[in-house]
Amino acid sequence: DVVARVSGISTMAKLPFQETAEGLDAAFIGVPIDTGTSNRPGARFGPRQIRSESIMLRACNSATGAAPYESLMVADIGDVNVNMYDLKDTCRRIREAYCKVVKTGCIPLTMGGDHTISYPILQAVAERHGPVGLIHVDAHSDTGDVYLGEKIGHGSPFRRCVEEGLLDCKRVVQIGLRGTGYSPDNYAWSRAQGFRVVQVEECWHKSLVPLMAEVRRQIGSGPVYLSFDIDGLDPAFAPGTGTPEIGGLTPIQGLEIIRGCRGLNLVGCDLVEVSPPYDTTGNTALTAANLLFEMMCVLPKIKYYD
Amino acid sequence: DVVARVSGISTMAKLPFQETAEGLDAAFIGVPIDTGTSNRPGARFGPRQIRSESIMLRACNSATGAAPYESLMVADIGDVNVNMYDLKDTCRRIREAYCKVVKTGCIPLTMGGDHTISYPILQAVAERHGPVGLIHVDAHSDTGDVYLGEKIGHGSPFRRCVEEGLLDCKRVVQIGLRGTGYSPDNYAWSRAQGFRVVQVEECWHKSLVPLMAEVRRQIGSGPVYLSFDIDGLDPAFAPGTGTPEIGGLTPIQGLEIIRGCRGLNLVGCDLVEVSPPYDTTGNTALTAANLLFEMMCVLPKIKYYD
Amino acid sequence: DVVARVSGISTMAKLPFQETAEGLDAAFIGVPIDTGTSNRPGARFGPRQIRSESIMLRACNSATGAAPYESLMVADIGDVNVNMYDLKDTCRRIREAYCKVVKTGCIPLTMGGDHTISYPILQAVAERHGPVGLIHVDAHSDTGDVYLGEKIGHGSPFRRCVEEGLLDCKRVVQIGLRGTGYSPDNYAWSRAQGFRVVQVEECWHKSLVPLMAEVRRQIGSGPVYLSFDIDGLDPAFAPGTGTPEIGGLTPIQGLEIIRGCRGLNLVGCDLVEVSPPYDTTGNTALTAANLLFEMMCVLPKIKYYD
Amino acid sequence: DVVARVSGISTMAKLPFQETAEGLDAAFIGVPIDTGTSNRPGARFGPRQIRSESIMLRACNSATGAAPYESLMVADIGDVNVNMYDLKDTCRRIREAYCKVVKTGCIPLTMGGDHTISYPILQAVAERHGPVGLIHVDAHSDTGDVYLGEKIGHGSPFRRCVEEGLLDCKRVVQIGLRGTGYSPDNYAWSRAQGFRVVQVEECWHKSLVPLMAEVRRQIGSGPVYLSFDIDGLDPAFAPGTGTPEIGGLTPIQGLEIIRGCRGLNLVGCDLVEVSPPYDTTGNTALTAANLLFEMMCVLPKIKYYD
Amino acid sequence: DVVARVSGISTMAKLPFQETAEGLDAAFIGVPIDTGTSNRPGARFGPRQIRSESIMLRACNSATGAAPYESLMVADIGDVNVNMYDLKDTCRRIREAYCKVVKTGCIPLTMGGDHTISYPILQAVAERHGPVGLIHVDAHSDTGDVYLGEKIGHGSPFRRCVEEGLLDCKRVVQIGLRGTGYSPDNYAWSRAQGFRVVQVEECWHKSLVPLMAEVRRQIGSGPVYLSFDIDGLDPAFAPGTGTPEIGGLTPIQGLEIIRGCRGLNLVGCDLVEVSPPYDTTGNTALTAANLLFEMMCVLPKIKYYD
Amino acid sequence: DVVARVSGISTMAKLPFQETAEGLDAAFIGVPIDTGTSNRPGARFGPRQIRSESIMLRACNSATGAAPYESLMVADIGDVNVNMYDLKDTCRRIREAYCKVVKTGCIPLTMGGDHTISYPILQAVAERHGPVGLIHVDAHSDTGDVYLGEKIGHGSPFRRCVEEGLLDCKRVVQIGLRGTGYSPDNYAWSRAQGFRVVQVEECWHKSLVPLMAEVRRQIGSGPVYLSFDIDGLDPAFAPGTGTPEIGGLTPIQGLEIIRGCRGLNLVGCDLVEVSPPYDTTGNTALTAANLLFEMMCVLPKIKYYD
Ligand SMILES: [Mn+2]
Ligand SMILES: [Mn+2]
Ligand SMILES: [Mn+2]
Ligand SMILES: [Mn+2]
Ligand SMILES: [Mn+2]
Ligand SMILES: [Mn+2]
Ligand SMILES: [Mn+2]
Ligand SMILES: [Mn+2]
Ligand SMILES: [Mn+2]
Numbered sequence A, B, C, D, E, F: 001d002v003v004a005r006v007s008g009i010s011t012m013a014k015l016p017f018q019e020t021a022e023g024l025d026a027a028f029i030g031v032p033i034d035t036g037t038s039n040r041p042g043a044r045f046g047p048r049q050i051r052s053e054s055i056m057l058r059a060c061n062s063a064t065g066a067a068p069y070e071s072l073m074v075a076d077i078g079d080v081n082v083n084m085y086d087l088k089d090t091c092r093r094i095r096e097a098y099c100k101v102v103k104t105g106c107i108p109l110t111m112g113g114d115h116t117i118s119y120p121i122l123q124a125v126a127e128r129h130g131p132v133g134l135i136h137v138d139a140h141s142d143t144g145d146v147y148l149g150e151k152i153g154h155g156s157p158f159r160r161c162v163e164e165g166l167l168d169c170k171r172v173v174q175i176g177l178r179g180t181g182y183s184p185d186n187y188a189w190s191r192a193q194g195f196r197v198v199q200v201e202e203c204w205h206k207s208l209v210p211l212m213a214e215v216r217r218q219i220g221s222g223p224v225y226l227s228f229d230i231d232g233l234d235p236a237f238a239p240g241t242g243t244p245e246i247g248g249l250t251p252i253q254g255l256e257i258i259r260g261c262r263g264l265n266l267v268g269c270d271l272v273e274v275s276p277p278y279d280t281t282g283n284t285a286l287t288a289a290n291l292l293f294e295m296m297c298v299l300p301k302i303k304y305y306d
């Protein structure tokens, strides 16, 4: 170290900041909203807190040997300028911002924000890549239809995506689902679309390395998007989130999922639902920062020393 | 005490809960939103936390001799069923709910929620009483026009009220205004409408008893609404709020303002912008609970032992 | 959802509140004390906080297919009116209150409060059902004799129960015991009564599904009471408690224990020792709310879609 | 400094610890209970936290020139061994412990613990000195009779003292009283005994130096006890307490009260109701530590450089 | 607003970031250290947290009419690259960094960091301007000689400055001093140098506007530096600091001091000792951000609309 | 219990305090520094907080049957008098203090403090015992060379030890290493010295009992030192630390490691990097207290009832 870790303007992983995605292979982008949240808000400060807690991220991955900056040009390109007072307009703004990013060929690594944002991001991603596969880690299926009369919110992004043909439904897997539901067969709709649903009980007491081998077979070589709701993790590990559910995944399993994506054709990733006001130690944001770093480490063309 | 203070379902001041305003002289009502907030959210949990921290409120006011329950029928009538995902629809729901309350003659004592809610509440109040006077305690004038392209939010309710003729502008006073602004003469619009603007600097190091004598003369005997943004108080006393500004009023001054309303024709009161995630000790909610109790103690027809 | 989750007076799982157990199959009851606590207090606010954090509990259990409200009439019947200043008198009040509840045939689901309360609750339960089996999840055996000269406190309820013949000692199991003790053979007394003692080391790195099969054989078809001290869980998952001990059970194991009670003749359940002042994120109360919901889902006569 | 402030076993003001009061002019003593508390508990950890936050207390008082250790032998003599499970037995233990302390001639400086403790302490003090004057700083009069059927608790110590003739009622003053009450004339009983009652409204916006001149005249040269409930201060300055009330005294006024006791015949002092679980920054305990230091600085025979 | 306040990379007051002071009239600079701290550390995160909490700072000062950006070019130039492991080397790095800044004519507005940093900053300032006047707001005089054998630390910067002739001692004022000390005449050394010492007791219950008129006369037209230790404020308003002392200044008095500097020849300002780990609500950093904004508003050549 | 757990001056495990190691078989010692820390400070308060949270530690180990006080004389001998302002001088002070301790034959059980301290402690230990084996539990290898130009800090103690010949490199094992690094082969230096490196991935989903059997064979019968950085544990279990890394060991594995040291010739142990400002519930310190108790339970000559 020649610069003290605690010193300097806060960007993701102490990367350079630039205004646009021009010239980048991948970019960290913040989407600071929480107006799609049903319970505890605060995810609007997710990007800021993830940046703050990312200062210890060094250049290489000790476990996998990945040296991402040797292969890719990466920067932090700041936040989407959201509309705090109108969620639907915010979705429009996100879609337009991401269309600009993905059209340069840059892979977006998103710091949320509540899960609503995956819907307009996937609109942009599918506009470029066509219907994509999806690896969705979450406590919730996020496939609701209407809440309080509304179709847009953090409980329904993936139903909206299916309705608009953005997903290649046979290449969708949802991992970590659990908790109470409005009906006894809470995941029937997902299964009816052809999604693979991995309820959290299937994951308990286990390594997810074998699961990910299956997932890689399911996803194949087509474009795939990784959407990681931090509430997929157990609240002991990620208390700073809006709708925690007990009995969740461990960060170890989270790492196995992400590292298990190595070799896939990832075209975008997000890490959503970090709510700093409920993250009393900063460690939820720290976890998110590390998971985003690991996502970068499995992007196509990464160089490994292993 | 024959019932332990900590025991029982949580209602405001341990009052009975009932579903509607029927038969009540005054009612505590919650409006649990924060989707009109520009910075820190969390005010959606204001009503819940105010109820929790209200359990020590006994029946009488030691300072003023008010014994409100000897004169008035009061209950907690629960929360408005807001739409978390659409702020404009939420405003419609609030207006409709308050029209039902005020048409029974019941005086609403509102537990916010962010300051956006005063706009639809005043729509309902003015529908019954015509344009009303306003005593507005706040760090901010809340008379902005458009933010991020939007006209509805917690920075603009009173401009909307003026545009719709809900306020009797000569009978409006704003107390405690301060902080930075978008232009050097930040309160020009308020003054242009005929509002009295009392910047916080006029309040420093002083009792507000003399000010309130002037305010009572300004307001006269017509109907008047009291809107108290907890951020009018200094953040040392009310840290749990969304847009704190330093150099604010003390709770002592807050009590002087409310007690100074004795004798006015109050037709409604609100206490807004309590954000529990930032209220690390619960004392902002406790302050709010006490201020709401004091508001009840100055409603018309209250019996005093003094 | 047609009502916003954050809206409304706080009852357990948003259930209706009623004053008595009349007409109910099961009832959630709060016992807000902590005056039996040896170290950190705060459990008096357990019932209030569990109710607050229960608002996301929907009607059905996604994992087990249980739809409890299709089979049972359930309500929140508020709190026992405890005596904050005299623990022995509090015990009398609890016993009397529970005698009224159980005599209607209603099954009590208790939100504690410190573990002292299980003693008077079991007095009431045994008065109706005779000596009962006990599934006791805890870091501590709670079978001490005298502390500081006193026989009543949270370290000794189950010794008192044995002395009064309230337990069918061959049908008692204690799970999760650990930590330091006053003598090297800390659980000798329990074993001497015929209890099965499952020290936490037997549970490490394992599913508890096999253990629960054994427990069901041990308990058989007679009446059994489930007493779950949240400190049975590891403090990472349940920091908000009075006497945390490291190396504890996971919530996954907690769920396996409760779900493993399906088919037993449960006559009452409690979840005790949630201390909100030490529950900095609310997630201990959230865990407790979920565990109580799961307990309801294994009561006799519950309908399952599985 | 030759020893780092943060280094060493924690005693009050880094004073030596000794087991008894032998040879001391004054002694700091802890009474770690909260079982007399009506609302938020936690004061059992008051002594420990006050000691922790006292490490910055240097030897001299910059404002008054007092150099207490040049005149007096002072030590920390640890805590009374209370009974956590029986409040009445705890009172007996406190009285006996303090009888031993005061009979040596040592002046006790007590770190509470809830306000219940002043009753048995005053039993011991009056046994030695006869009925004493009392300077009582508090938000509450603590002169209730019976709560939940009980006569012992933190709401009633001074009524018990009067009943037992421990106080010289004409030489009693209560400062800072406020908040809601069970009847409109909340302080009638105090006034009927001959106490001077200074409601907090008399203190607002003012130095208390003139008040203390009057108090010194009222108290005269007889023995007097100072009992300071930290909730006499406003919750902004002392959030870490069990029953906060808004509109309270400032620490500046607290210092004026204590410094205004210079010249009185103080025979004991206590600082009660510090509740660390609600003291999120440690500053309530820090305030208490400073107020206790200031109390020591006005004991009889202190040397001043002024 | 056309950009959401919560959106974007975090710089002071949402100003542009640039690497050097070239072309700037004033610059915000962070110095992220706390290794000179005697008690609670954490000030190393002061600059980061002040930036985070500065996002609500709009362009103009509502109270004074200052529109700083109409007169001055200002930017955030990031942090000094400190040596976390050697305090003396850190001082050298700070001095060198500030020499570069001040030689461009740019006025540094420093975000600390502990108070040690004022010593090397004043070395750089005096190298350009010669001995300067000093307005020093603090609970402590910071004029100690040696602590634990060391001459460099946050308790001694101004003694080092005097020894090196960096201060024009007749033009030094220290405001807000208080607390305990190592000797009864704690401020004798300051007075012996010719400093004016304003103990906090002189400030209680008062506006500081008259004091600042005197200070302006004392300081005259020569170059003057403003050093504001956040612990000069009372801990209720600024809990997030390392060595809080009770009975302090209010933010209102802090604003009066800074606004009272209008017209002086300010050549640099710092705001030090903000310790985020102890700033549980963020409001200490928010206060610091506002005070720094107010400092900018009184720099020479600022345009006012008043 | 005849003394209330919450009562009394705070020493480790409520042991007696004595000034020196004379007559002791083992001693708990605090080293309150954090000036060697790269990111979050606060470890200077580790010893104080560990003592506070140790009050529930009873005399015997329920799991292993160890009754340490039947075999060994143990006391708390307070803290090393560190120099807060000079890390290198602090190292000298630690070494000298430990030389005195170890020369009496007393085994030091250290409460840190940041990991820098293991270097001077090992200087003292090796001076008595010659090069020692090392069991090092940590997220980090702490074998860096130079950071910010400095050789002393918490990232490099074990490289310094190797350079000075303090370690028997074939008898060194590092367990739990993980996170990002400056190069892809982050542990090459350790392996080059002959250390066994157990990356955390080898530990996932497993009991460490088999690993410890191997470790005991590696270590043999020679003197060995145990250095346990609390960040070896996952941040969910130990949030209160300076440089947390996700995917860590569980406390169960920590217990397996320590209990697996039974039979080794332990000549000293430390538990470092507990940072109370980030330990929002106190449970990191509680974990540390328990791990230190367990270390005492595996010292040579301990009596077991098993
Ligand atoms: Mn989601
Ligand atoms: Mn989710
Ligand atoms: Mn407002
Ligand atoms: Mn406002
Ligand atoms: Mn228990
Ligand atoms: Mn227990
Ligand atoms: Mn009291
Ligand atoms: Mn009180
Ligand atoms: Mn200073």
Ligand SMILES: [Mn+2]
Pocket (backbone or CB within 6 Å): E138, E139, E140, E229, E231, E232, E243, E273
């Ligand atoms: Mn200072």
Ligand SMILES: [Mn+2]
Pocket (backbone or CB within 6 Å): F115, F138, F140, F142, F154, F229, F273
């Ligand atoms: Mn380490």
Ligand SMILES: [Mn+2]
Pocket (backbone or CB within 6 Å): F138, F139, F140, F229, F231, F232, F243, F273
């Ligand atoms: Mn480490």
